[in-house]
Amino acid sequence: MRIASPADDKAPLLVSAVGGDSLPDRMDALLSGLMEAAAQRCDYADARIVHSREESISTRNGHIDELDLHEAEGAGIRVRRGGGWGFVATRELTQAGLEAALARALEVAEAQPGAAPTALTHEPPARGRYDSPCERDPFEVSVEEKLEALLAADEAMRAEAAVAITSAHFQAWSEERLLASTEGALCEQRTVDCGGGIAAVAVGDGETQIRSYPSSFRGDFARAGYEHFAGLDLVRHAPRVAQEAVALLTAPACPAERTTLILDGQQLSLQVHESVGHAIELDRVLGLEASYAGTSFLSADDAGMRRYGSEHMHVSADATVPGGLGTFGWDDEGVAAHRVEIVREGILGGFLSSRESAAEIGLERSGGCMRASGFDRQPVVRMTNVNLEPGDAGSLDDLVGATDRGILMETNRSWSIDSRRLNFQFATELAWEVVGGERRRMLRNPSYAGVTPEFWAGLDAVCSRPEWRLWGVVNCGKGEPGQVMRVSHGTAPARFRDVAVGVA
Amino acid sequence: MAVTADSALELAERALAGVCSGDGAQATVTSERSLMLRFARSRATQATAIEDLTVEITVVRDGHVAGATTNRAHADGLAACGRAAERAAAAAAGGRPNGEPGPYLGLPAPAPLRAHAGHDGETAFLDPARGGAALGAAFAATAAHGAEAHGVWTAAETEVAICSTSGVAVSDLLTDAFMKVTAIAPSGRSGYAAAAAVDSKAIDGHGLAERAALKATLGGPQAEPAHLPPGEYPVVFEPLAVGELLWWLGYLSLNGLAVAEERSAFSGRLGRRVAASRINLSDSPRYPATLPRAFDLEGVPKAPLPLIQDGVARGIVHDRRSAALAGDGAESTGHALAPGGSPEGPAPTNLVLVGGGAADETELCHPIERGVYVTRLWYTNAVRPKETLLTGVTRDGTFLIEDGEATRPLADLRFSDTVLGVLERTQELSARPVLTSEGEFYGRRFATGVVCPGLRASAMRFTG
Numbered sequence: 011m012r013i014a015s016p017a018d019d020k021a022p023l024l025v026s027a028v029g030g031d032s033l034p035d036r037m038d039a040l041l042s043g044l045m046e047a048a049a050q051r052c053d054y055a056d057a058r059i060v061h062s063r064e065e066s067i068s069t070r071n072g073h074i075d076e077l078d079l080h081e082a083e084g085a086g087i088r089v090r091r092g093g094g095w096g097f098v099a100t101r102e103l104t105q106a107g108l109e110a111a112l113a114r115a116l117e118v119a120e121a122q123p124g125a126a127p128t129a130l131t132h133e134p135p136a137r138g139r140y141d142s143p144c145e146r147d148p149f150e151v152s153v154e155e156k157l158e159a160l161l162a163a164d165e166a167m168r169a170e171a172a173v174a175i176t177s178a179h180f181q182a183w184s185e186e187r188l189l190a191s192t193e194g195a196l197c198e199q200r201t202v203d204c205g206g207g208i209a210a211v212a213v214g215d216g217e218t219q220i221r222s223y224p225s226s227f228r229g230d231f232a233r234a235g236y237e238h239f240a241g242l243d244l245v246r247h248a249p250r251v252a253q254e255a256v257a258l259l260t261a262p263a264c265p266a267e268r269t270t271l272i273l274d275g276q277q278l279s280l281q282v283h284e285s286v287g288h289a290i291e292l293d294r295v296l297g298l299e300a301s302y303a304g305t306s307f308l309s310a311d312d313a314g315m316r317r318y319g320s321e322h323m324h325v326s327a328d329a330t331v332p333g334g335l336g337t338f339g340w341d342d343e344g345v346a347a348h349r350v351e352i353v354r355e356g357i358l359g360g361f362l363s364s365r366e367s368a369a370e371i372g373l374e375r376s377g378g379c380m381r382a383s384g385f386d387r388q389p390v391v392r393m394t395n396v397n398l399e400p401g402d403a404g405s406l407d408d409l410v411g412a413t414d415r416g417i418l419m420e421t422n423r424s425w426s427i428d429s430r431r432l433n434f435q436f437a438t439e440l441a442w443e444v445v446g447g448e449r450r451r452m453l454r455n456p457s458y459a460g461v462t463p464e465f466w467a468g469l470d471a472v473c474s475r476p477e478w479r480l481w482g483v484v485n486c487g488k489g490e491p492g493q494v495m496r497v498s499h500g501t502a503p504a505r506f507r508d509v510a511v512g513v514a
Numbered sequence: 515m516a517v518t519a520d521s522a523l524e525l526a527e528r529a530l531a532g533v534c535s536g537d538g539a540q541a542t543v544t545s546e547r548s549l550m551l552r553f554a555r556s557r558a559t560q561a562t563a564i565e566d567l568t569v570e571i572t573v574v575r576d577g578h579v580a581g582a583t584t585n586r587a588h589a590d591g592l593a594a595c596g597r598a599a600e601r602a603a604a605a606a607a608g609g610r611p612n613g614e615p616g617p618y619l620g621l622p623a624p625a626p627l628r629a630h631a632g633h634d635g636e637t638a639f640l641d642p643a644r645g646g647a648a649l650g651a652a653f654a655a656t657a658a659h660g661a662e663a664h665g666v667w668t669a670a671e672t673e674v675a676i677c678s679t680s681g682v683a684v685s686d687l688l689t690d691a692f693m694k695v696t697a698i699a700p701s702g703r704s705g706y707a708a709a710a711a712v713d714s715k716a717i718d719g720h721g722l723a724e725r726a727a728l729k730a731t732l733g734g735p736q737a738e739p740a741h742l743p744p745g746e747y748p749v750v751f752e753p754l755a756v757g758e759l760l761w762w763l764g765y766l767s768l769n770g771l772a773v774a775e776e777r778s779a780f781s782g783r784l785g786r787r788v789a790a791s792r793i794n795l796s797d798s799p800r801y802p803a804t805l806p807r808a809f810d811l812e813g814v815p816k817a818p819l820p821l822i823q824d825g826v827a828r829g830i831v832h833d834r835r836s837a838a839l840a841g842d843g844a845e846s847t848g849h850a851l852a853p854g855g856s857p858e859g860p861a862p863t864n865l866v867l868v869g870g871g872a873a874d875e876t877e878l879c880h881p882i883e884r885g886v887y888v889t890r891l892w893y894t895n896a897v898r899p900k901e902t903l904l905t906g907v908t909r910d911g912t913f914l915i916e917d918g919e920a921t922r923p924l925a926d927l928r929f930s931d932t933v934l935g936v937l938e939r940t941q942e943l944s945a946r947p948v949l950t951s952e953g954e955f956y957g958r959r960f961a962t963g964v965v966c967p968g969l970r971a972s973a974m975r976f977t978g
């Protein structure tokens with residue numbers, strides 16, 4: 011065991027008292043024993059021990075604004091007895107602590123009104139170990155190196171006088187998970203996520219405008235090591251970000267009209283997230299999330315039947331894409347990562363599902379989408395990497411060049427959609443007027459609105475594979491108590507016809 | 515009922531004892547014992563019991579603040595956390611290229627706290643049978659209307675303890691309970707009711723389900739919702755919708771950091787009219803029906819703070835970080851959301867809007883010839899924060915008001931309007947403010963709510 015001290019020069023900030031990311035010794039034996047005991051007392055049980063770490067560093071106007079390190083470990087035990095589920099989270103990783111948690115989980119399951127048991131799809135027991143690719147462990151990189159990169163980017167945005175606030179951000183997470191179940195699962199996985207970004211806020215004459223890179227709301231993140239953050243090259247983009255924030259202060263407002271809309275990859279990733287990713291969660295489709303996240307305009311028997319969008323729309327949910335925040339070895343029910351086809355040529359083909367929800371609609375196998383945000387939350391149906399497949403429209407410049415008149419919008423600024431995932435409104439940081447195949451004036455306060463199937467029916471071009479990349483979304487909220495999940499969406503810029511813009 | 519063998523304050527003291535560098539340090543322990551029962555389609559679906567705590571050690575060095583957290587409360591875990599916090603603070607202090615000090619003013623000195631009635635021993639027992647009974651009652655009540663129940667019953671005991679090198683040594687033991695019921699009729703229409711309180715006995719599962727089911731079936735179980743074209747309409751908001759708008763106002767505009775950085779609608783507007791004269795808004799941590807707190811996460815005592823009086827902007831909230839930036843004698847008002855102040859700034863956690871002269875929301879409808887009745891708002895988000903421009907949709911009980919009465923269901927509507935605009939156009943309020951809460955518990959449980967009445971405004975902009 012090594013503990014970092016203030017005297018350690020250039021040491022990583024947080025070195026676990028239990029030895030790096032490793033879970034405490036003999037946890038696999040302890041969990042296996044617990045599951046043997048649970049099998050005598052309930053119909054099904056699983057248990058996860060999770061050790062998680064997070065490092066968050068921000069600068070603001072040249073000062074270090076945030077430098078926080080978080081570490082937590084504990085066990086989440088889920089049982090099913092009769093028709094009732096019970097879940098207990100405890101930080102007591104001892105035999106006595108886990109047995110007490112199991113007893114409490116059974117008590118909670120039994121206290122609820124009885125219901126007929128539901129089926130679970132069959133799944134071979136998960137066994138083995140998975141490690142997400144990571145060239146350079148971000149927790150082994152010195153804080154000084156990270157601060158140097160952030161402060162340099164922050165400084166490079168402050169040449170513009172009208173820029174009132176500059177910020178730069180780095181964040182990394184690691185999770186070590188051990189899962190066991192009464193069906194014989196025993197698997198371990200470690201994932202590492204990393205990324206960051208910059209933003210400049212310009213203030214002038216009653217107007218406030220923000221510009222970000224590479225993505226809004228703290229940046230872009232991937233299931234990767236420090237190499238992903240370093241590859242963002244924040245310093246190089248900082249002057250442009252500041253200049254665009256200032257230019258937005260006096261740019262003409264986005265007009266209110268119906269027109270052709272081109273979305274950059276980042277905004278399109280949010281569009282996919284909100285109007286496709288959540289709508290295809292099978293728990294929502296079945297009405298199981300009506301009280302919080304909401305339901306869906308889709309029904310379970312729509313698969314293979316319903317037109318979701320135009321023939322250019324191809325969507326998959328793929329938990330095996332390298333770098334995706336929804337990429338893993340197994341989900342938190344022990345279902346091996348795999349790809350599920352969601353939309354093909356505009357027709358709905360499948361859903362995001364769990365073992366229970368998949369069984370309810372007669373599927374043979376879960377979609378492998380049960381994910382929990384830590385040891386203290388139970389798994390719920392979540393997005394993995396819900397990707398809009400690339401098309402053949404070439405580059406973004408090609409797509410703009412092939413557009414007579416329209417608006418190109420970049421970088422999400424706000425989002426809202428109704429509880430059935432139909433009626434949405436988005437705003438972006440910046441837009442460009444497109445006339446005669448060329449970008450013309452910059453436009454401020456762009457926004458657009460639509461209804462999901464009508465909007466996707468207007469999709470008539472998606473840029474080609476070289477423009478396609480994953481975008482990380484690290485603030486996806488769902489579940490009660492609330493869980494924040496990290497997911498990714500692969501997109502390339504795309505064009506939509508006849509969209510209402512300038513709505514806010 | 516504490517989650518550790520030691521009290522939370524003793525644990526904070528032990529954590530602080532391990533810190534030996536820096537200009538000051540604070541140990542903050544937040545513990546949670548909670549139980550949440552979810553239900554859908556009138557059956558129990560998920561139940562979550564949590565017993566956990568977080569120890570956060572914050573170190574100040576040369577005006578810079580940094581910290582580390584852990585839930586490993588044994589000696590090795592606390593020592594590792596303390597050393598990580600010290601190292602982080604040293605790195606923050608050394609990170610400035612020219613070595614100038616950071617802006618943090620230092621940890622606050624101790625100050626007297628006021629007692630409150632924010633804990634109920636029976637609620638702290640977290641009896642799953644009580645929750646199960648509430649679910650059963652809700653299922654029966656909705657079934658009587660031919661509807662199904664969806665929702666949550668939850669209760670918790672939480673404790674916050676702070677110990678600092680400046681002499682603060684305080685703890686706050688709290689309970690909270692919350693239940694919501696969304697009733698969905700066979701037609702697909704839905705209705706909603708919710709309640710929050712310190713005492714779980716105040717949560718009436720049957721009553722909530724009855725109210726929700728009545729909304730889901732208003733106008734008859736098969737009544738099809740009418741569609742209203744986009745435009746401006748007079749509106750009556752139930753308290754839950756008012757609470758949502760006020761929460762956003764607190765987050766975007768009453769936030770002292772946003773004001774100091776000229777990002778707030780209140781920047782430069784203190785002392786000026788910002789709302790109708792009947793709007794009186796304060797942050798009142800011991801107001802009846804609120805979820806009280808004794809101090810903020812820097813250990814600064816909570817106290818009543820006027821924010822809008824008779825429509826005139828009178829105050830904003832600060833933590834020590836935003837107060838330092840604001841300068842001009844500004845001090846913390848006890849609204850820190852994190853030790854050392856949150857990067858997002860401070861926020862009010864006990865907003866109270868004083869009631870008006872209407873008996874209830876039904877009476878608020880009376881002067882309206884044609885308008886919209888809103889039970890709650892959903893997926894609200896800021897479009898242009900400085901203008902308090904929000905968008906969102908109505909949900910679970912939107913009705914057409916005709917000739918002074920809510921007569922028939924409306925399809926949900928999207929709105930795009932400013933919070934201050936709605937408050938400027940407010941004509942009347944219902945008499946009795948009630949505690950409203952969305953019952954969202956991300957991260958460590960931190961129950962808050964807005965105490966407010968229903969509201970009638972002369973116009974609201976609906977966009978689709």
